[in-house]
Amino acid sequence: MRLLIKHCSIVNPGNNYEGFNDIYIEDGVIKLIEPEIVMAAERTIDAAGLYLMPGFIDMHAHLREPGFEHNETVYSGTRAAARGGYTTICCMPNTRPVIDDEASLSKLMGIIEKDAAIKVHPIAAISKGQKSTELVEMDKLFNMGAVAFSDDGRPVETAAFMMEALLAAKANDYIIIDHCEELSLAAGGVINQGRQSEKLGIRGIHPLSEELSVMRDIMIAEATDFRIHIAHVSTASSAEIIRAAKRRGVKVTCEVTPHHIGLTEDIIKAGFTDCKVNPPLRTAADVEALKEALKDGTIDVIATDHAPHHADSKGEDFYSAAFGISGIETAFSVCYTELVEPGILTLKDLSARMSKNPATILKLDGGIIGIGSSADLVIVDTRRRITVNRDDFLSKGKNTPFHGKTYVGDIVYTIVDGSIVYESK
Secondary structure (H helix, E strand, C coil): CEEEEEEEEECCCCCCCCCEEEEEEECCEEEEEECCCCCCCCEEEECCCCEEEECEEEEEECCCCCCCCCCCCHHHHHHHHHHCCEEEEEECCCCCCCCCCHHHHHHHHHHHHHHCCCEEEEEECCEHHHCCCCECCHHHHHHHCCCEEECCCCCCCCHHHHHHHHHHHHCCCCCEEECCCCHHHHCCCCEECCHHHHHHCCCEECCHHHHHHHHHHHHHHHHHCCCEEECCCCCHHHHHHHHHHHHCCCCEEEEECHHHHHCCHHHCCCCCHHHCCCCCCCCHHHHHHHHHHHHCCCCCEECCCECCCCHHHCCCCCCCCCCCCCCCCCHHHHHHHHHHCCCCCCHHHHHHHHHHHHHHHHCCCCCCCCCCCECCEEEEEEEEEEECCHHHCCCCCCCCCCCCCEEEEEEEEEEECCEEEEECC
């Protein structure tokens, strides 16, 4: 397909394009970027008044398949991702079975090839069954298509096993992503331990459950002289620990979710389990610290931790409800409103954290716009106001605490390899 996009205002972390340009795409590749292009194309898009950016890359999402198809599937999840402006996502391995061997990964790859609307890269488990006792065969899984290793949904439980995992990953420069949680401090907790947990009489999760694990992982990364990626950072102290580590040269990167920079524990009320997430929503002071950490580069990536659930899994009881927020369709709108509108990040900064940086960390194609690069693109309208309506979600998971909230910024087109995979109505 030949696609011509006219009057683009290009936002690109990799290269600067001044003023308005046209982009000509053929066979999935950007062929020309010039102020005026007159060439035949099967489709022409007039992007006047809109911004064109590299397609978003989500390095932390849950597609639930195989095993939990009532919550999400590769088919539904990738179409929801396209609605959110994502051209590439990486899916976590806590499925049934866990993606921890060649057979389970092969099955998942077959589903992706058949059903995915965008590019999907599997993340394999670090340990067999996510039990922190036996390492997976990293070489075999990487060669089959796994781009990283994580026991997400569960932490790597012991320092000894984390050191073993990092040394094994170091041999071939694989990336380890850890869900940082000290289970002995988190056990039984369902929201942040603090003002709201005391007010509601609900057992809380102490911030130290995250912070101690972050500190442990960084110390092991420093000792092994190898890189580690910290998932879904949620507290001010975690951000400061990572900031200090980076200053002394530790090879650590990290991510934050839109809900951890867009919501606080103050929204939690009895029965409102759509805001139950792990790590939990924290304080306003934590949110401000996370925004500052995004601004100064301490936090490298914005990742959704998209965690869709069927309504039956949520209910009204905080103790029995599942952890997780369905967030891949609202990510850009929340981030633009919370970060760009108030001047914390520029749109180019936001693009780096949603596209270029995850591509760099995972060594994936994408994240930039240039001649010869894959035409994985998103066109956004930063003037459009949207009110989140869970009933409009393409994801099977309608579990969002953003329902009814109004944001600025929305996705108009998502383009993968030159093909339009989402177009707003």
